[in-house]
Amino acid sequence: MTSESRLDRAARSESIVFTVNGRPCAVDVHPDTPLLYVLRNDLKLKGTRFGCASGLCGACTVHVDGRAVTSCDLPMWSVAGHTVTTIEGLAGEGGLHPLQQAFVDEGAGQCGYCLSGILMSAAALLADTPSPSLDEITAALERNVCRCGVHARVIRAIRAAGGKHP
Amino acid sequence: MDRAILDAPEVRIEGRDKVTGSARYVGDLVREGMLHVAYTRSPYPHARFASVDTRRAETMPGVHAILTGADVRPRRLGRRLQDWPLLAWDRVRMVGDRVAAVAAGTLAEAEAAAQAVDVEYQELPAIFDVDASLAPGAPILHPEAADYTFLRATRPTFEHPNIQGHAVHEHGDARAAMATAAHVFEHSFEIARVVAGALEPHASLAWLEGEVVHVQSTNKSPFRLRDQVSAALDIPLDQLVIDSGVIGGDFGGKGSSIDDFVLIPLARRTGRPVRVVTRYADELRATNSRHMARITLRTGLDEEGRIVAHEARIVYDGGAYGAAKGNVAQVPGGWRNTLVGYRIPNARIEAISVYTNNVPGGHARAPGQVQNAFAAESHVDLMARALGIDPVELRRRNAIRDGETDLLGRRWTQSAMPAILDHLADVAAARGSRRPGVGRGIAIGARSLPAAELDATVELSVGRDGIVEVLTGVTDQGGGAHTALQRIVAQALGVPLGRVRVRRGTTAEAPWDHGVGGSRVTPVVGGAALAGARLLRASLEELAPGAAIETQLQQAAERPDGVRVTGSFEHAQGFFSTFGCAVEVDVDRETGHVRLGDCTFIADVGTVVNPVALRGQLLGGFAMGLGQALMEELQIEDGVVTTANLGDYKMPVMADVPPLNVVLLTEFVGDGPFGAKSAGELANVAVAPAIANAIEDAVGVRVTSLPITAEKVLAGLRQAGS
Numbered sequence: 082m083t084s085e086s087r088l089d090r091a092a093r094s095e096s097i098v099f100t101v102n103g104r105p106c107a108v109d110v111h112p113d114t115p116l117l118y119v120l121r122n123d124l125k126l127k128g129t130r131f132g133c134a135s136g137l138c139g140a141c142t143v144h145v146d147g148r149a150v151t152s153c154d155l156p157m158w159s160v161a162g163h164t165v166t167t168i169e170g171l172a173g174e175g176g177l178h179p180l181q182q183a184f185v186d187e188g189a190g191q192c193g194y195c196l197s198g199i200l201m202s203a204a205a206l207l208a209d210t211p212s213p214s215l216d217e218i219t220a221a222l223e224r225n226v227c228r229c230g231v232h233a234r235v236i237r238a239i240r241a242a243g244g245k246h247p
Numbered sequence: 248m249d250r251a252i253l254d255a256p257e258v259r260i261e262g263r264d265k266v267t268g269s270a271r272y273v274g275d276l277v278r279e280g281m282l283h284v285a286y287t288r289s290p291y292p293h294a295r296f297a298s299v300d301t302r303r304a305e306t307m308p309g310v311h312a313i314l315t316g317a318d319v320r321p322r323r324l325g326r327r328l329q330d331w332p333l334l335a336w337d338r339v340r341m342v343g344d345r346v347a348a349v350a351a352g353t354l355a356e357a358e359a360a361a362q363a364v365d366v367e368y369q370e371l372p373a374i375f376d377v378d379a380s381l382a383p384g385a386p387i388l389h390p391e392a393a394d395y396t397f398l399r400a401t402r403p404t405f406e407h408p409n410i411q412g413h414a415v416h417e418h419g420d421a422r423a424a425m426a427t428a429a430h431v432f433e434h435s436f437e438i439a440r441v442v443a444g445a446l447e448p449h450a451s452l453a454w455l456e457g458e459v460v461h462v463q464s465t466n467k468s469p470f471r472l473r474d475q476v477s478a479a480l481d482i483p484l485d486q487l488v489i490d491s492g493v494i495g496g497d498f499g500g501k502g503s504s505i506d507d508f509v510l511i512p513l514a515r516r517t518g519r520p521v522r523v524v525t526r527y528a529d530e531l532r533a534t535n536s537r538h539m540a541r542i543t544l545r546t547g548l549d550e551e552g553r554i555v556a557h558e559a560r561i562v563y564d565g566g567a568y569g570a571a572k573g574n575v576a577q578v579p580g581g582w583r584n585t586l587v588g589y590r591i592p593n594a595r596i597e598a599i600s601v602y603t604n605n606v607p608g609g610h611a612r613a614p615g616q617v618q619n620a621f622a623a624e625s626h627v628d629l630m631a632r633a634l635g636i637d638p639v640e641l642r643r644r645n646a647i648r649d650g651e652t653d654l655l656g657r658r659w660t661q662s663a664m665p666a667i668l669d670h671l672a673d674v675a676a677a678r679g680s681r682r683p684g685v686g687r688g689i690a691i692g693a694r695s696l697p698a699a700e701l702d703a704t705v706e707l708s709v710g711r712d713g714i715v716e717v718l719t720g721v722t723d724q725g726g727g728a729h730t731a732l733q734r735i736v737a738q739a740l741g742v743p744l745g746r747v748r749v750r751r752g753t754t755a756e757a758p759w760d761h762g763v764g765g766s767r768v769t770p771v772v773g774g775a776a777l778a779g780a781r782l783l784r785a786s787l788e789e790l791a792p793g794a795a796i797e798t799q800l801q802q803a804a805e806r807p808d809g810v811r812v813t814g815s816f817e818h819a820q821g822f823f824s825t826f827g828c829a830v831e832v833d834v835d836r837e838t839g840h841v842r843l844g845d846c847t848f849i850a851d852v853g854t855v856v857n858p859v860a861l862r863g864q865l866l867g868g869f870a871m872g873l874g875q876a877l878m879e880e881l882q883i884e885d886g887v888v889t890t891a892n893l894g895d896y897k898m899p900v901m902a903d904v905p906p907l908n909v910v911l912l913t914e915f916v917g918d919g920p921f922g923a924k925s926a927g928e929l930a931n932v933a934v935a936p937a938i939a940n941a942i943e944d945a946v947g948v949r950v951t952s953l954p955i956t957a958e959k960v961l962a963g964l965r966q967a968g969s
Binding site: 168194196 | 724725904
């Protein structure tokens with residue numbers, strides 16, 4: 082794309098209404114703007130991480146209508162009218178989601194950069210499949226990279242949380 | 248010893264912030280009026296240019312300033328050798344080299360304007376291969392090398408201008424001893440370029456407060472970065488404040504900063520805070536990588552299979568700039584560590600790094616040693632096979648024991664290597680017979696701390712709240728540094744963990760520190776924390792002799808100035824963590840695909856301070872090692888990185904990482920706090936050679952280059968079959 086067209090696009094913003102962490106939201110952006118940028122820059126929800134910017138590392142994973150999706154390559158037009166949940170909305174009011182507690186208990190995280198995304202992928206899995214098999218866990222996390230490499234602990238934490246999922 | 252705290256459950260201080268998303272990394276930080284920065288980058292691996300035309304870009308919306316090489320000449324950046332222009336002014340040496348920096352109101356505006364900067368390049372002949380770099384008539388990539396700043400040391404002169412660094416180690420007389428050997432073996436290996444691969448991209452935010460420059464950086468060694476910036480930009484140290492907060496992974500790559508330098512003139516030009524978050528494609532193609540290496544090893548043994556002489560020649564692709572390497576030799580720090588952990592009476596090791604027009608070589612977890620270990624531990628297995636000696640047995644005959652000399656000429660005490668081999672033999676025995684297509688391999692090794700970074704200082708104080716505060720310049724890149732320091736101080740004082748708070752200070756607040764790296768935090772900075780805790784204990788005892796620690800802390804809290812001590816520590820040289828790795832592989836003869844089975848890692852780690860973090864380092868090291876062994880290669884074609892996204896550059900995910908059995912040997916105590924050693928750079932070193940050895944055991948195919956792709960295994964199977 083040429084530089085001019087990028088700026089033209091920025092000029093053609095629209096009001097997009099959607100729900101974030103239970104609250105209705107309206108933002109004026111170009112409809113092609115990735116959801117991640119709106120979450121981080123407009124709504125100041127910094128917990129969703131900016132990683133590879135191509136939907137390949139999973140650090141920016143959020144829920145749209147309960148499904149885990151990467152937000153860096155998801156255009157805003159596609160979430161209009163939909164419900165988005167970020168890591169900030171995972172636990173509800175106060176306290177930790179059982180998954181978050183299990184990750185703390187298992188030491189499943191080191192630098193932490195992948196964790197928001199992994200937790201959101203795992204939460205979507207547990208919502209559908211409360212007691213997932215190893216294969217179901219690895220499939221659900223196939224697009225979440227963790228360089229610190231505590232994969233075994235992540236799997237244990239997901240299994241531990243599975244039983245306690247509300 | 249009372250181990251009340253060391254045995255207490257480990258709760259990561261920042262654990263909760265990281266699972267709730269509330270941890271703030273540099274890319275999350277925003278300052279009032281902040282501008283975003285994007286670069287115009289070279290599309291050519293080697294080219295000259297006469298001018299950079301910014302006129303069109305300057306008129307574009309949102310643009311506040313554009314800097315080109317002309318604005319920063321002759322300023323160059325680097326950790327030791329400052330050979331990388333902040334922005335190129337007449338010549339680019341790699342694809343992705345920075346030519347102009349644009350500061351604009353939004354990232355989209357900055358990126359759009361960066362694309363509108365016009366540069367007329369004249370392509371030059373380029374070098375993509377280490378051998379070509381030293382060939383007669385090769386283009387000279389750094390004709391101005393004599394002008395380069397070399398920090399804290401004098402750079403030697405070299406016989407060829409494309410040499411970045413050159414180092415030779417000798418002890419005994421390898422040549423003479425080799426001539427007496429009953430058997431001499433020589434093997435060559437090639438290790439592909441890989442990346443450290445932290446998920447958090449490099450990021451930096453700079454702003455001015457009067458004369459004082461502030462930089463918030465992902466750099467894991469902020470004091471070192473301050474020195475580098477000060478030298479490169481002629482800024483007095485007291486006008487530079489660098490803060491490294493929560494770092495989203497390092498793996499060696501975050502010791503090097505690039506953007507932090509050019510942001511400062513941009514902040515000055517615009518009068519605004521400026522921030523860069525590196526695009527991941529640029530992380531892969533234009534920051535720094537683990538050096539690609541070609542290694543030839545030659546070892547002589549006597550009739551009994553005992554090593555009498557060892558020679559190594561290692562050539563590293565240093566890439567376009569040496570800036571990302573921190574050491575004096577300008578070859579990756581572990582360049583000497585080939586047959587480390589063995590008794591080597593005579594050795595000669597020569598390493599050279601050369602300039603090419605590829606991605607700069609830099610540090611990645613156990614720099615240099617990973618390359619050497621793949622070569623050395625493959626070499627030992629090849630020798631064992633040729634001699635008809637079991638691989639464990641050949642290693643036993645040569646494993647270093649107390650009082651013996653290693654390949655660096657150092658005498659060992661408390662060698663855990665025989666114990667490591669006993670464990671490896673036990674693992675082999677327990678596995679019993681195997682079915683066809685399954686193979687087993689082992690590798691061993693050892694790691695010492697970097698000799699130049701063995702000292703540390705922290706400050707401890709008791710404030711009004713009666714809490715013991717540890718002030719350190721050490722940041723946490725994920726290894727759990729602050730939790731370790733908290734546990735060490737609480738253990739030494741005999742107080743609950745909640746009575747100790749660890750505070751990371753900026754370079755203006757905290758005592759000087761070398762930074763995170765070289766596995767030094769627990770043994771070295773932890774040693775300073777322990778020394779400080781002991782001094783604090785003595786001060787408290789003076790304040791209220793014989794009273795309980797709680798009473799003493801209360802009294803200290805009531806004093807107007809509290810109580811304050813400085814803890815310093817210097818770790819002994821020649822200290823080793825040893826390790827062994829045993830893997831089982833299942834090789835598909837139809838496809839060459841290698842599947843990992845049962846894997847065990849045995850680590851001699853001394854006293855364990857933080858068991859969860861320590862095991863986490865070993866698990867993570869193993870995963871990183873298997874990525875490099877089987878999957879990862881930063882591929883470059885004619886200077887262009889062709890794996891510039893995480894779809895093409897595949898790092899291990901859940902499905903790729905098998906469970907790892909971790910065995911800790913704690914009886915060989917180290918010089919760190921309470922006898923601690925380190926664990927950060929052990930596991931990733933041994934994985935690749937263990938896998939290569941297991942593959943030969945399984946199907947008789949020897950792969951001598953990394954990564955061990957299915958294609959290479961299949962080619963070997965076909966060759967053996969034909």
